[in-house]
Amino acid sequence: MSDTNVGNTPPQDDLPQPVVRKSKLGFSLIWLVPIIAALVGISLLVSHFMSAGPQISVTFLTAEGIEANKTQVKYKNVVIGKVTTMRLSRDRSHITVAIDLDKSASAFATKGTRYWVVRPRIGAGGVSGIDTLLSGAFIGADAGDSDEDQSDFTGLETPPAVTHGAPGRRFVLHASDLGSLDIGSPVYYRRIQVGRIVSYQLDKDGKGVSLQLFIDGPNDRFVTSDTRFWNASGVDVSLGADGLKLNTQSLATVVAGGVAFQDPPGPHNEAPAAEMAEYTLFDDQATAIAPPDGKPRYIRMRFAHSLRGLTVDAPVELLGMKVGRVVSVNLDYDPTTKTFPVIVGALVYPQRLGQAHEKLAKAVGGPDDDTMFPRIMSGLVGHGLRAQARSGNLLTGQLYIALDFDPKAPKVAFDASAKPVEIPTTPGDFDHLQEQISSIVDKVEKIPFDSIGRNLDGSLKELHGTLKQVNTDLLPEAKKTLQGVNQTVGTANDALSEDSPLQRNIAGTLEELQRTVRSVRAFTDYLGRHPEALLRGRGSDAPPKISTPSPKQGKEEQP
Amino acid sequence: MNAPPRGRDLGLMSCHVCRLVTAWTEEPHAVCPRCGSPLHARKTGSITRAWALLLAAALFYIPANVFPIMRTQSLSSKDDNTILSGIVELWRAGSPGLAVIVFTASIIVPMLKFIILGYLLVSVQRSSGFVSRQRTKLYRFVELVGYWSMLDVFVVAILSALVHFKILSRVEPLPGVVYFGVVVVLTMLSAMSFDPRLIWDNRKTSQ
Ligand SMILES: [Zn+2]
Numbered sequence: 001m002s003d004t005n006v007g008n009t010p011p012q013d014d015l016p017q018p019v020v021r022k023s024k025l026g027f028s029l030i031w032l033v034p035i036i037a038a039l040v041g042i043s044l045l046v047s048h049f050m051s052a053g054p055q056i057s058v059t060f061l062t063a064e065g066i067e068a069n070k071t072q073v074k075y076k077n078v079v080i081g082k083v084t085t086m087r088l089s090r091d092r093s094h095i096t097v098a099i100d101l102d103k104s105a106s107a108f109a110t111k112g113t114r115y116w117v118v119r120p121r122i123g124a125g126g127v128s129g130i131d132t133l134l135s136g137a138f139i140g141a142d143a144g145d146s147d148e149d150q151s152d153f154t155g156l157e158t159p160p161a162v163t164h165g166a167p168g169r170r171f172v173l174h175a176s177d178l179g180s181l182d183i184g185s186p187v188y189y190r191r192i193q194v195g196r197i198v199s200y201q202l203d204k205d206g207k208g209v210s211l212q213l214f215i216d217g218p219n220d221r222f223v224t225s226d227t228r229f230w231n232a233s234g235v236d237v238s239l240g241a242d243g244l245k246l247n248t249q250s251l252a253t254v255v256a257g258g259v260a261f262q263d264p265p266g267p268h269n270e271a272p273a274a275e276m277a278e279y280t281l282f283d284d285q286a287t288a289i290a291p292p293d294g295k296p297r298y299i300r301m302r303f304a305h306s307l308r309g310l311t312v313d314a315p316v317e318l319l320g321m322k323v324g325r326v327v328s329v330n331l332d333y334d335p336t337t338k339t340f341p342v343i344v345g346a347l348v349y350p351q352r353l354g355q356a357h358e359k360l361a362k363a364v365g366g367p368d369d370d371t372m373f374p375r376i377m378s379g380l381v382g383h384g385l386r387a388q389a390r391s392g393n394l395l396t397g398q399l400y401i402a403l404d405f406d407p408k409a410p411k412v413a414f415d416a417s418a419k420p421v422e423i424p425t426t427p428g429d430f431d432h433l434q435e436q437i438s439s440i441v442d443k444v445e446k447i448p449f450d451s452i453g454r455n456l457d458g459s460l461k462e463l464h465g466t467l468k469q470v471n472t473d474l475l476p477e478a479k480k481t482l483q484g485v486n487q488t489v490g491t492a493n494d495a496l497s498e499d500s501p502l503q504r505n506i507a508g509t510l511e512e513l514q515r516t517v518r519s520v521r522a523f524t525d526y527l528g529r530h531p532e533a534l535l536r537g538r539g540s541d542a543p544p545k546i547s548t549p550s551p552k553q554g555k556e557e558q559p
Numbered sequence: 560m561n562a563p564p565r566g567r568d569l570g571l572m573s574c575h576v577c578r579l580v581t582a583w584t585e586e587p588h589a590v591c592p593r594c595g596s597p598l599h600a601r602k603t604g605s606i607t608r609a610w611a612l613l614l615a616a617a618l619f620y621i622p623a624n625v626f627p628i629m630r631t632q633s634l635s636s637k638d639d640n641t642i643l644s645g646i647v648e649l650w651r652a653g654s655p656g657l658a659v660i661v662f663t664a665s666i667i668v669p670m671l672k673f674i675i676l677g678y679l680l681v682s683v684q685r686s687s688g689f690v691s692r693q694r695t696k697l698y699r700f701v702e703l704v705g706y707w708s709m710l711d712v713f714v715v716a717i718l719s720a721l722v723h724f725k726i727l728s729r730v731e732p733l734p735g736v737v738y739f740g741v742v743v744v745l746t747m748l749s750a751m752s753f754d755p756r757l758i759w760d761n762r763k764t765s766q
Contacts, residue, residue: 015570015571015580015581015582016579016581016582016592016593017581017582017584017592019589019590019591019592019595030604030607030608030611030612030752031607031611033611033612033615033745034611034612034614034615034618036615037614037615037616037618037619037745038615038618040618040619040622041618041619041621041622044622044626070637070638135637
């Protein structure tokens with residue numbers, strides 16, 4: 001309120017006076033704004049912490065398709081988390097992926113949960129993960145049952161074939177090799193797919209493969225303790241007496257392989273098998289369904305001659321029944337005889353003999369253990385059981401081992417305690433044949449072909465001289481004779497011709513004879529009517545009409 | 560230095576709305592006798608209001624930067640971008656110019672506003688008479704750039720509206736952009752609440 005500017009100021013009274021209203025509130029409402037802002041911020045913070053689920057880390061062999069802050073974790077295609085960071089392990093052997101799970105997915109941070117990367121996969125059995133071609137890979141999750149918390153997981157490299165809690169049961173198959181089977185290969189029961197192969201691994205000793213398969217419920221009840229599994233891969237073509245048979249489970253098994261199972265025919269255990277029951281995987285249906293082979297027994301045979309054509313896996317047959325197979329063919333040297341015998345090892349399955357085996361066992365008696373087989377064999381060898389290499393296929397010369405009874409076989413000592421059991425042998429049928437042929441050849445050789453030849457030569461020379469003589473002397477004579485014959489025949493011909501004098505004479509004679517016969521008939525007729533004429537001579541009544549009385553008639557009347 | 564007299568010196572004040580010149584009063588709840596608008600020589604509670612709004616803006620600036628503002632969805636990917644990651648992505652994708660613009664509009668400008676407004680408020684509260692003219696220029700600068708701070712919000716709004724090809728590609732706004740918009744609005748309000756005349760109140764009037 002200085003005085004300096006008073007001159008420019010209008011009088012206070014002229015100016016409008018501001019209206020004064022009473023304040024309603026004592027404090028400035030504007031502070032509500034930052035308070036609200038703070039509240040919002042705090043609520044965001046709280047909700048973030050509330051919604052934050054557990055943090056887990058999963059290791060994978062490769063980070064292919066995984067991107068930090070992008071790759072999602074899904075369970076049944078619902079997003080349950082996200083990859084936050086990714087780093088290489090110190091030894092560079094794998095990568096570790098950190099995942100932030102949603103609060104609702106805290107159950108996935110428990111023991112037994114499995115994680116795997118879902119990528120597009122193309123296998124023989126089909127295509128999976130097609131959607132990831134466009135959306136990018138994601139991490140699949142499958143929770144276990146455990147409540148125990150776990151935050152470090154090892155990721156699966158392949159998706160699990162069976163999700164947790166799916167109805168069904170797992171079984172284990174043992175096979176000698178994997179064949180064309182793979183994870184996901186179908187399992188068929190009566191040609192309906194009821195399960196699939198879940199995993200496989202080499203046995204610890206490396207001598208086989210164990211496959212785990214999963215049969216979906218409720219079909220898992222068809223697997224009993226007696227069920228047989230076989231490899232249904234590929235095409236089974238068999239040529240039998242009833243023609244060509246082509247057998248396959250489905251087109252898929254031809255490409256992708258598969259396993260089929262069935263109960264054996266006949267009475268068997270119908271109760272469903274326990275989980276993780278173990279079975280053998282047979283190569284084909286026929287062997288699978290066949291009665292079990294039981295424990296194989298090793299036998300050894302010593303052949304004194306060559307066994308060309310005998311290969312490992314050649315059959316061993318007892319009276320035409322296949323009871324085993326050859327497992328080894330080796331050459332040996334006998335220093336005493338200075339020969340090379342062939343040692344053939346074979347596995348035989350005595351139980352393939354079925355009833356015969358049981359009866360044999362009963363007959364032999366004694367404990368049913370490892371000594372049983374040698375005792376049975378001892379008896380059989382005593383009755384003439386001999387091994388023989390026979391030709392199974394004349395075209396290829398394949399041999400098989402035949403166990404047959406040869407009553408004429410010379411007695412041999414059989415050592416029942418020897419291990420392995422050694423079966424005496426006889427030469428094979430082919431050897432017999434060879435012997436016979438060689439004896440024939442011997443006999444043929446004894447024939448004196450030289451002297452036979454010489455004699456034959458002389459005889460032929462003689463024959464040659466004889467023929468020459470025939471040609472020079474005999475043939476002209478014969479010619480002359482034939483000419484004479486020809487003339488005679490011509491004369492005879494003339495004599496027999498129609499107008500020949502002989503012919504005419506004969507005709508005249510015959511006519512004369514005819515007339516004579518007629519006169520005789522007239523005479524006999526007259527005599528019939530006038531028998532007295534014989535005494536009185538001919539009466540007055542007319543004599544019978546005779547055209548030309550023959551001179552003979554008169555002559556006959558005379559006597 | 561002979562400065563011109565102030566309205567207070569002359570016992571005058573004016574209505575902000577209808578520009579009616581009235582007698583001076585210190586009464587904070589006075590209203591204009593003509594139009595009824597609040598009447599005050601200086602904006603009432605200017606500093607308090609500016610501070611409150613600035614504080615709120617700063618608070619909201621945290622979620623605005625932490626939360627993603629935009630989701631770009633295409634056939635092969637789904638990207639959630641915060642302001643910063645969006646800028647990084649632009650830079651990497653080969654648009655450094657665009658990245659600089661967005662960076663300026665979304666990061667530098669809000670930060671400048673916080674700093675400048677804070678400085679102005681502090682300096683006014685401490686009754687500093689230092690470089691008053693320059694400080695006024697700063698204030699005008701804040702008012703000017705305020706309009707451009709909404710750039711990010713506009714980008715998101717326009718993209719969301721335009722890029723909408725169902726599964727092929729889609730842009731969706733995410734909550735972060737709301738917080739960012741609130742920040743911009745609050746800073747503008749804060750700047751508006753600030754009465755630049757306060758800068759000059761401490762100068763010595765020539766008596
Ligand atoms: Zn007014």
